[in-house]
Amino acid sequence: xxxxxxxxxxxxxxxxxxxxxxxxxxxxxxxxxxxxxxxxxxxxxxxxxxxxxxxxxxxxxxxxxxxxxxxxxxxxxxxxxxxxxxxxxxxxxxxxxxxxxxxxxxxxxxxxxxxxxxxxxxxxxxxxxxxxxxxxxxxxxxxxxxxxxxxxxxxxxxxxxxxxxxxxxxxxxxxxxxxxxxxxxxxxxxxxxxxxxxxxxxxxxxxxxxxxxxxxxxxxxxxxxxxxxxxxxxxxxxxxxxxxxxxxxxxxxxxxxxxxxxxxxxxxxxxxxxxxxxxxxxxxxxxxxxxxxxxxxxxxxxxxxxxxxxxxxxxxxxxxxxxxxxxxxxxxxxxxxxxxxxxxxxxxxxxxxxxxxxxxxxxxxxxxxxxxxxxxxxxxxxxxxxxxxxxxxxxxxxxxxxxxxxxxxxxxxxxxxxxxxxxxxxxxxxxxxxxxxxxxxxxxxxxxxxxxx
Amino acid sequence: xxxxxxxxxxxxxxxxxxxxxxxxxxxxxxxxxxxxxxxxxxxxxxxxxxxxxxxxxxxxxxxxxxxxxxxxxxxxxxxxxxxxxxxxxxxxxxxxxxxxxxxxxxxxxxxxxxxxx
Numbered sequence: 096x097x098x099x100x101x102x103x104x105x106x107x108x109x110x111x112x113x114x115x116x117x118x119x120x121x122x123x124x125x126x127x128x129x130x131x132x133x134x135x136x137x138x139x140x141x142x143x144x145x146x147x148x149x150x151x152x153x154x155x156x157x158x159x160x161x162x163x164x165x166x167x168x169x170x171x172x173x174x175x176x177x178x179x180x181x182x183x184x185x186x187x188x189x190x191x192x193x194x195x196x197x198x199x200x201x202x203x204x205x206x207x208x209x210x211x212x213x214x215x216x217x218x219x220x221x222x223x224x225x226x227x228x229x230x231x232x233x234x235x236x237x238x239x240x241x242x243x244x245x246x247x248x249x250x251x252x253x254x255x256x257x258x259x260x261x262x263x264x265x266x267x268x269x270x271x272x273x274x275x276x277x278x279x280x281x282x283x284x285x286x287x288x289x290x291x292x293x294x295x296x297x298x299x300x301x302x303x304x305x306x307x308x309x310x311x312x313x314x315x316x317x318x319x320x321x322x323x324x325x326x327x328x329x330x331x332x333x334x335x336x337x338x339x340x341x342x343x344x345x346x347x348x349x350x351x352x353x354x355x356x357x358x359x360x361x362x363x364x365x366x367x368x369x370x371x372x373x374x375x376x377x378x379x380x381x382x383x384x385x386x387x388x389x390x391x392x393x394x395x396x397x398x399x400x401x402x403x404x405x406x407x408x409x410x411x412x413x414x415x416x417x418x419x420x421x422x423x424x425x426x427x428x429x430x431x432x433x434x435x436x437x438x439x440x441x442x443x444x445x446x447x448x449x450x451x452x453x454x455x456x457x458x459x460x461x462x463x464x465x466x467x468x469x470x471x472x473x474x475x476x477x478x479x480x481x482x483x484x485x486x487x488x489x490x491x492x493x494x495x496x497x498x499x500x501x502x503x504x505x506x507x508x509x510x511x512x513x514x515x516x517x518x519x520x521x522x523x524x525x526x527x528x529x530x531x532x533x534x535x536x537x538x539x540x541x542x543x544x545x546x547x548x
Numbered sequence: 549x550x551x552x553x554x555x556x557x558x559x560x561x562x563x564x565x566x567x568x569x570x571x572x573x574x575x576x577x578x579x580x581x582x583x584x585x586x587x588x589x590x591x592x593x594x595x596x597x598x599x600x601x602x603x604x605x606x607x608x609x610x611x612x613x614x615x616x617x618x619x620x621x622x623x624x625x626x627x628x629x630x631x632x633x634x635x636x637x638x639x640x641x642x643x644x645x646x647x648x649x650x651x652x653x654x655x656x657x658x659x660x661x662x663x664x665x
Contacts, residue, residue, distance in 0.1 A: 129625055129641055132633030136626070147639040168638045186639040188587050212591075233591070233636065412598040412630040 131184060133171045134233075135416045135479040140179035147186040151262065151270055151294045154185065158292070159268025164536055167288045169238025170210060172231070173504035174416050176541040177242070177287060187237050190294050193217045202259055204297040207237035215404030223300040224403050227251040227331075230450075232408035237293050242504030243285045243462035246407060247348075248331040249453040249469060255284040256457035260297040263290060266532040281520075282527045285461040287503050289528050289537050289546065306330070306406040307351040311396040315343045315435070319428045326453050331407075333452035336431065338438050338445050339375075339383040342391035348406060357401035369413060372446040380442040387446075414479035415447065418487045418506040419472055420499030421454060421463035427471025430497040434473065434490055443486055450474040460520045463500040472502070511548035581640075581647035588637035589648055598630035606656035613653055620649050 132139050143163070148154035158165065164182025171178065178184070187208030196203040201223055205214060212232035218224055227246035234244060236254075245253035260274040263283055271291075273279050283290055318325075318334050325332045331348040375387050399406060422430045431451050438445060454464045454472050464470040475490055477483035487506055494501075500517045501507030515521040525546055532538070538546065585593075592600035601608035612620060624645050627633035634640060640648075 129634070129645075131638070132625075132627065134632040136633050145639055145641065170636060171632070171634065171638055184638065188584070188637075188639050191587070410597065414627070414630070414632060 135414050137416055138176050138179055142180055142184045143182055145184045145186055147189055149189045154264050155268040155270050166539055167292045169235030170233050172234045174506045180539045185292055196221045201300045202297050204295055205236055206295055207293045209236050219303050224303040226301055228407035230409055231411055241286050241288050245454045247333045247452040249326045252455045252457040253462050255459050257299045258284045258296045259299050261293050262295045263293055265291040266536050281460045282524050285459045289542055290531050304403050305351055306348050306403050307400045308348045308406050309398050310346050312342055312391050312394045313345055314341050318343050318345055335448040335450055337387050337448050339380055340387040342388055353400050355401050357399040375446045380444050415476045416483040417474055417476045419474040419502035420494035421470035421472045422497040422499045424469045424471050426497040431473055433493050445486055447476040460524045463502055510544045511546055578647035581644045584637050584640055584644055585648045589635050603652045609653050621645055
């Protein structure tokens, strides 16, 4: 195998260093501001301006000196309208990178604007690794934790619950260091960006490790029958049920000492599943099952072994919109079955697989898995070029029927009254938000609905 | 990820740009845009992820440049194919994107045979 240059190596080259030497962080952006759009392109707004602070002090000064609406933005990966504002966007990109680390406690502090995909290598260099990662790693730490973004595994909480300490710049410009025991700790770890702007956070990590991922296809009912046992037996276990089909792609990931074996996919391999979905979509939904099942049974099992962060997250080149709810573990299988049956019965013309996985409970106020029970997280998707609303509108009430809680970063239509019934400590969060931001400058239309009803 | 060969070619391209900046010969480098580019666009435009045209590669940029600079800007702002709107750069304004397009398309060099992403 030929030696490789990583993006990190390239960006660290003397050539770019020379170019950046003259960079003046105070350089002002010109106006008027461009419209903002999220990753999928479904959300658009025209902000008054973009403010990209280079330090917490600069941010605190900005918030203290201004009074208009403000929304923080990470990578713009949320499908729910958390960001859109006609006020200022606070962009966290320059508050990024590894700031410090504690080898004894295996903890490390990062700027909150650090992309998840930019954490693995520097963390490995100091002898640490994140415990888990979500499927996509282009989000920022701030965005991922503010929305309780999670990976897969009954033994793993959402990322927010691995935060040991964070720094919050409040809407008034006060700088607060918040850790366990602080009255804001449980609220600030999953805040939807409604309590101020989180600028840095300390993560609980572990020593670096290698993972082996195995994919295979199996009948959905067979996977569901053994799901609990598989989830207990593997470090990570999940499935991607195919629509209009009896089959699912399954994924099991475990620690290994085996050598790295993770060759990049060829363009043909990368395109294969997309081509299969296009093929399925060419047939009307009512006639699709034999076709999907036939192709599914031809899919060969695959394996990959690599450093943890290279296995846990994937590059998703096709853009989409997503709805995800977490239902209590014991309701997961029935909820999934009803969704799949509804897609068939209503002949929903969708070929994008669902995702079904377990997430461990945590002690934050607003994580979708907060409280005293583990949850099954179920996701539905639509390609970005398609109108997701009819499909999501059809399926969302099924999630409600099973006591589902929405992922804060994904499409949902719930307001304060419904949410208060789903989260025992919702009122506590509302009171904290009101105290920190009485004028509601961190709220946009979506967050007013979520917190004020 | 890029191979060592590709990395050297790309680094040489950036050196050329740095030289151009120093001499004022062409493609003035905007340091703000360069920093923004490194944090966002570089995710794909160094190694050609998801079919992204690689910095400095004539064969990959040629057909795109033929559409005009404003069209490239529009595609960047609105997103195109796998590239999300704003190309992951939430801080970028119009002038930043235009500078990035100029940077990536300055001193275009032909890629060696068989060295396509």
